[in-house]
Amino acid sequence: EIVMTQSPATLSVSPGERATLSCRASQSVNSDLGWYQQKPGQAPRLLIYAASTRATGIPARFSGSGSETEFTLTISSLQSEDCAVYYCEQYKDWPTFGQGTKLEIK
């Protein structure tokens, strides 16, 4: 099983500032990496797939980068509606998820 580790567990960022979330895989997943956003009481929503491709309807302030074992989700200018938990998922093998990063507004 490929283990996904996200950091930090919680991140506080001021509105308009940049937020950087990290995800590490225990072995290479190439670029088979997705990012999801989950707001309270809602299902996860796909943001990014193939490590860096935005899903349909996702604002341009969300971007993904990385390959192999190290990945980053960047929100270039944080909006209040971006408060959520963010998960990464590898789909190179049977899927596994990171434990999530809770993004808060400072």
Next chain:
Amino acid sequence: EVQLVESGGGLVQPGGSLRLSCAASGFTFSTYDMHWVRQIIGKDLEWVSGIDTGGGTHYPGSVKGRFTISRDNSKNSLYLQMDSLRAGDTAVYYCTRGRDRTTLMDYWGQGTLVTVSS
């Protein structure tokens, strides 16, 4: 618009069974792999089963032999039969669509809560 609507959750005693259903609409159901993912309240996400377009099924070790995924393409429906349920199976269960024959989940239902307790 893609929609996935789960049903069938509820309270069940340890050792009991439950069958979840997922009604799909807004896309050609038969041409997509489908999955079930669960989430212990407010915590980790765990993939619990997948079924491909040819009916091939896949499970992680934590549920293999206890859970059975199936699909009825004529009804645009996905199912999860859960047997020998344990307290650790308590979670919200999501029906999800696999993107481009991968296990990337591009659409999720709203989930149905399964509680295993005496």
